Amino acid sequence: MLVNAPNVQRIEIWALAPAVSGRVVDREIGLWFTPVKMPTRAPLLSQPIALFTTALLVLYSLLRHKLTPPGVLAALLTALLHISFPSGLAFQSLVLFFLLGTIATRVGHRAKHGLTTSSTGGVGGETARNTVQVLANSGAADIFIATYLVVGGASKQTFTTGIAAAYAAAAADTLSSELGILSPSKPFLITAPWRGSVPPGTNGGVTLLGLAAGAGGAVAIAMLHLLHVRDPRQAGLVVLLGIAGTVLDSLLGAVVQITVQDRKSGRVVEGENGRRVLVVKGGSRISRGRDLLNNNGVNFTMTLAIGLLGLASAKPI
Template identity: 40%
Template structure:
């Protein structure tokens, strides 16, 4: 991408993120680094996809934002809704594409050098060195870049717009597809799937309009390639659009299995972690908290003196207020009066947080798209390492 375009475009992108407060300061710095990594590519494709994803994703986030804020709770106890995105969230969505973009930029640079060297030497076999435009059966890394943004856009649209569905979502990892609260990891709805398809379609359309496809003008020329047929264009658009939707579904499966969803017992709403991090759950859950933590809780509550003494730990002297519900008792703990926790795990194993799931989905689906293209085109997957 030309510097005369890249520099002001990056400046505008950073300014918009700052003025709209769509990113935290760390997120803005991460977005700047990501934009630079995309802009150094000689094609406009990577940077355009980054901008389209950022603008479209931000727009989807702000659709009926006030309503969405009432459907979930933030981990700090305030209304839910998507706040400014952090640097971790930026890298989770774009790091794979950044790496692939830099690798492909280097590939094009080396290929161009080889083509010029062959032309100067009068080598008629220079066409076998590859093309500088995107040909059918061409560079797999380009497929990976487009697939990354098609998947993360589909996931963003599905999450931000699917939550507005009139009906409750259904848990995709449940054999019975049981209904779950809005915002549950792994919860899907027809509205969410339709929104995901729309997000993927927006990115793929932008990609096709931006790609320097080999055409009749480049056929037979230096660094050129065979012209794309109409059927080939349809396969590229349809395949990548559906792949983006599949990425959104895969994100739901990973989230439903390996990311715990925490629900607030009082309201029945899902509790969202700030910046996509894990949400803490109450310790009164019957045995998953370490013994030391249980002993400390028993001491502070003033009700576990006997149990503590059985463990060989001396209990502190009780103060003047022995009633654990007395407002003057500063060691009392929050409770409904029936010792039930205020937060419970709705579903999922607590192995990953939301950012981990997003990164694994983006990376896995990008590599998967390249693998499928490698098989369909008959191009070895090892070609991505030809640097």
């Protein structure tokens, strides 16, 4: 086996393969050479716009308390990993997901405070996200990017579609949660819609407004995917997987995650930074669900599953 490295950005391994009819190069040994390309990566220093954008978002997250200091570090490392992927789609999907989530969080900010309560004793609402929350949403894409850079073995488009599917699902779930809770109609449990309404914030509770908002988030990521891949069928696949992601998240929330309600107000109690909610005797109660995963675990499981479906369904080039 010979290794030919014409430049640092491209490595080719020439493997010997048996000759086939019409492809004999040497009559005596009957062998011909087949090139096998290894994955390339985008040098960080050659991406000044992406690095500048990362610096701006990090500064914004610190000044506006969108992320905790450890969360900022996790987000920074995640951004650098995404920039290293040879397609700009990975980093752009990360940025678009962040912007969509930030905007959706600000919509109806005051109204959301009165709909749920916090496990720390205050009203429910947005808090600075920590490392676990960052990785719960971007971890699946991180795994796909690292796998491509280290192992390779598949086309870039295959991984591109998997990454886009994971972010379409994350965006759909975020918009569905942040905007669906503002619906004028009360949510219904996705596993038992015939049982009537459930309190806002109930794990597994969905509204038509939330599902529509989630579909919009999936479409936004899919449009970005279309700009890079220029394949409407693959973009349509990303939309469908994104919508499937928010539905899967609701199903998991209803089955493997507990919903805790405050006995006095009847409001749903939210765990700080997506953590498991502790039940206080006499003060709160478990209204439904099984205590198998917290919110972060549900988010990561969902995005990983949808991303893997994207990898499996992608059309390689």
